[in-house]
Amino acid sequence: MASSRTRPNMSLIAARLDVSVATVSNALAGKGRVSPDLAARIRAMANDLCYVPGMAGRALRTGRSYVLGLVLPDIANPLFPQIAQAIESSAAEAGYGVLIADSRNNVSTQTEVIGRLLERGVDGVVIVLRRGTRVADVGTPVAVIDSPSTPGNTVSADHWQGGQLVMDHLIGLGHRKILIIGNNPDSIVQNDRIGGMKSRLSNGAESEVIWVEKVEARHGPGCPLGLADYYRAGFTACSAVSDLTALRALTEILGAGISVPENMSVTGFDDLVWSPVVRPSLTTVRMDMATIARIAVEALTLAIERRAAGDDLPKGPVKAPPHHKESVPMSLVIRQSSARAMTTQRTNNGGYSK
Amino acid sequence: MASSRTRPNMSLIAARLDVSVATVSNALAGKGRVSPDLAARIRAMANDLCYVPGMAGRALRTGRSYVLGLVLPDIANPLFPQIAQAIESSAAEAGYGVLIADSRNNVSTQTEVIGRLLERGVDGVVIVLRRGTRVADVGTPVAVIDSPSTPGNTVSADHWQGGQLVMDHLIGLGHRKILIIGNNPDSIVQNDRIGGMKSRLSNGAESEVIWVEKVEARHGPGCPLGLADYYRAGFTACSAVSDLTALRALTEILGAGISVPENMSVTGFDDLVWSPVVRPSLTTVRMDMATIARIAVEALTLAIERRAAGDDLPKGPVKAPPHHKESVPMSLVIRQSSARAMTTQRTNNGGYSK
DNA sequence: CTGAAAGCGCTTACAG
DNA sequence: CTGAAAGCGCTTACAG
Known part of the structure; x- marks a missing residue:
């Protein structure tokens, strides 16, 4: 009776089908170690039970949360919707969720909110910088969106x-x-x-x-x-x-x-x-925010994979320079429009003429 | 050597101080079951090691993630910055992180993104509704921000x-x-x-x-x-x-x-x-977005606590009606300004007079 | 006041 | 192709 109140897990599926949780895990992960028909039955049962994988268990086991942090200098900034939407969309496509944080244009707040994001176990952080601040080294992959003139690794519009x-x-x-x-x-x-x-x-x-x-x-x-x-x-x-x-x-x-x-x-x-x-x-x-976001998220996920694979310590001679820059072309939007050719005679009274 | 690469956990602190992890947990949680000086030593060691609690473990054990989902109909909406900032701020104060999701003004997308949020283990969801859509019952506490004329539980401006x-x-x-x-x-x-x-x-x-x-x-x-x-x-x-x-x-x-x-x-x-x-x-x-957000987050955290405490099934006679509405007064912002008294003689040519 | 033990849900070598 | 077992980091009764 009370079982309907609690979320189904892999053990439930395993018990119902009289198989092991390891097999359920493999089947659901599509690792191919499971016979096709057993895998199908497992997926069907998962579906019947409305099973949703518990990310907490996975995160604990794999050390990865599949969540990215997005740190913004000021959420109230009018450009924010474009940025947040693009990042959220790129991240979702790559299988990541996005946790937001507002640094309130303040370096110490920025440090603090990044700390909170790390506590929450984010795998990486996208930081939008303002006014030439720099971001201290945090123990997690970081992608910075700002001007190409900013020192350090950045992605930005040109x-x-x-x-x-x-x-x-x-x-x-x-x-x-x-x-x-x-x-x-x-x-x-x-x-x-x-x-x-x-x-x-x-x-x-x-x-x-x-x-x-x-x-x-x-x-x-x-x-x-x-x-x-x-x-x-x-x-x-x-x-x-x-x-x-x-x-x-x-x-x-x-x-x-x-x-x-x-x-x-x-x-x-x-x-x-x-x-x-x-x-x-x-x-x-x-x-082109969509492209900027895509590049930032790709760079981040790549760094996350690398770190997960243990490519941490660059042994031997240091390789390519650590600074990576990428800038994305902007495009002109010509409207109805507020700018037009100097073909008309210029009136000298500045008045609006019918 | 490699230990500096991995994040410190409670076991490390416990080992360093030769106490049990249970005691470390209790000390850090401030449950008061630990003698003051041991607790102090544990906190000091945690500080030395730059310990940050691993939320994944806590989430798995307690069944709570301390993350809220924020579902918006359209992140590009110009009102979004105000909403997101207010929710993020209220949530942070209550100890919750905020995961964003964009429902793209689309009911099926809304269902889908809510599903993804649940997969990520959010404890509750704040949904901003548009144009009279309703939200289906999800298996988690929900707070809706919309118009007071919307059916169901809502918080909104008046x-x-x-x-x-x-x-x-x-x-x-x-x-x-x-x-x-x-x-x-x-x-x-x-x-x-x-x-x-x-x-x-x-x-x-x-x-x-x-x-x-x-x-x-x-x-x-x-x-x-x-x-x-x-x-x-x-x-x-x-x-x-x-x-x-x-x-x-x-x-x-x-x-x-x-x-x-x-x-x-x-x-x-x-x-x-x-x-x-x-x-x-x-x-x-x-x-007053700050107030609206505070009410929404408070309602949500309350519902989360209740559910965690197991007050699920309302035994006996059903109590108060399930609909809860709260509306927050708006305020006039008079500026420099675009509206002014009808004291001046109205000109009849509609022209701008020096 | 302190500790040993179980368990949250998952994945991953390892054996069979 | 399938399963038994260990373990990720934490919290929570329970015993001492």
Whole structure:
């Protein structure tokens, strides 16, 4: 009677079929050491009993939990959904679950949450870094997602190339005075993107960079960025390092009565969820998160296998350099759209003309 | 030599101190069955050896993993960061880890991912529901976060009261013709919010409801909502059921040369990450996610304790009804701001006046 | 206050 | 092809 309350295990299956648990284990694992028809009967019985393998036992025995930790600097970051979804999906495909942890942009918290993940027995950790922090060596395989300019092993989008993409687009549309809007001058990612943009100025095009945090430090949080002044000074495009910044620019420009894209083009970065929703929808650059996640998870599972196989101590001469970098191209997303060619006569009053 | 490669366990501590593992276990668990100084020596040794308890062993023995599953309908949903952060934080406080899963807005996928979570041995599951789906009975405690109008046990924000809050605000500012913008007419949450809004129309105020999905079904995705027409028809405020919809309205209105909030007020819902970033920043309504998460996690841990204690079968007469509902008040976030009083003379050209 | 022993569910050599 | 046995790291009655 009470047996219906408790989850079935291998012993139950074995008892019902009068075989040994070892055979059940082998049959269910598909190791092929079991005769086909016995294996079939075992699988059928497992199915009848709604058997689900107990991971705790397996983990204890094999020393592997098939769980990965995902450490994020700030879960509230708008890019997080893309990252989490991609990692979860890649991990699930590789047979791993994903335990999340929020390091709250804080190095000591980061150490602490990694500790908690290790307690929980994760086999490896994916860490998303911010603002040039480094991660101390933990006793488990680690994959880092950040900028390629970050020291150490990393997988990341090619932010520099993404910057080139967007600048090529703007130059191709005929823009020659382009305002680059950054947010935080300390961000490696943002500097990479801006570096890429600047590297593609051509045909006499010029740019100027402003940083939101610097402007706010002077005039207070949420202050205008003075974009109407740049418009009057002849700038015809704003290239922001993120969609968040682009959105701020877009609303400020529209609010000043300057039409987009007729009089001013605006581009962003990251293709955040609302980018297609605003009017005009935002031309932006997208990271291939699915690929980045796949590479990170593959690297991790490979390291986990190696470690499980005991390839720990690199005896003899040290082999290849320990730094491994991989960067994934970004792609331009051209929408309805917020950036357009300089073919229309530029109006000089900045007003919205019917 | 090789011992430095392997994680220390209780046996190692016991051997080093020449005591039994049972005593180590008791000392580390703080059960008080161990003399204070022995307990101190054991803790010191554990510390020296960098001992971290192996959860796999504990899980196997106690039948509890101290891991909760978090099932989301769509990780890419912009509300997800708030939810995930709150759940992770509450769970961590209660000593639980959080395994994420994405049901991709799909009932069969939802069943499948819940199955995978159970395989991994989660002690309970938090499910965020969408669009009136129900969740089948799984063999583990479940907490559902959704609308209070959803059948079954739920914790949620009081969306109806949130709607009242925003309408009270607009009426108080003097608005009398208010456009309510919904997205999906099938959403229980959105209908609750709109119901609350309508319930507070007073002083001869009137409203009209439009649904983005319906407009798009007629004119194609991304089409204008015709808000300038509503402005010309005398509407002075748009109350959207989400910040995403509010953002779309805001950019359309600004793009039409109608100034916000001088000529048209706009409000949203959810206080998404970019709401303070746009200009003018968005007046919105916020759910108290921290409280909702705390209630959900508490309910779950309580149910887990009960089940562990064996209070399974409710013998004798059935007690209180199985449906438990809890709804948490929302709060108005008034910003710089996108909604303002009807004190200024209304201009009739809809133009932006310097 | 401390220890010997059993057992949670699984996998893996090893024998037959 | 199949089974008996050991053991992963822990906790929990039970005895002393």
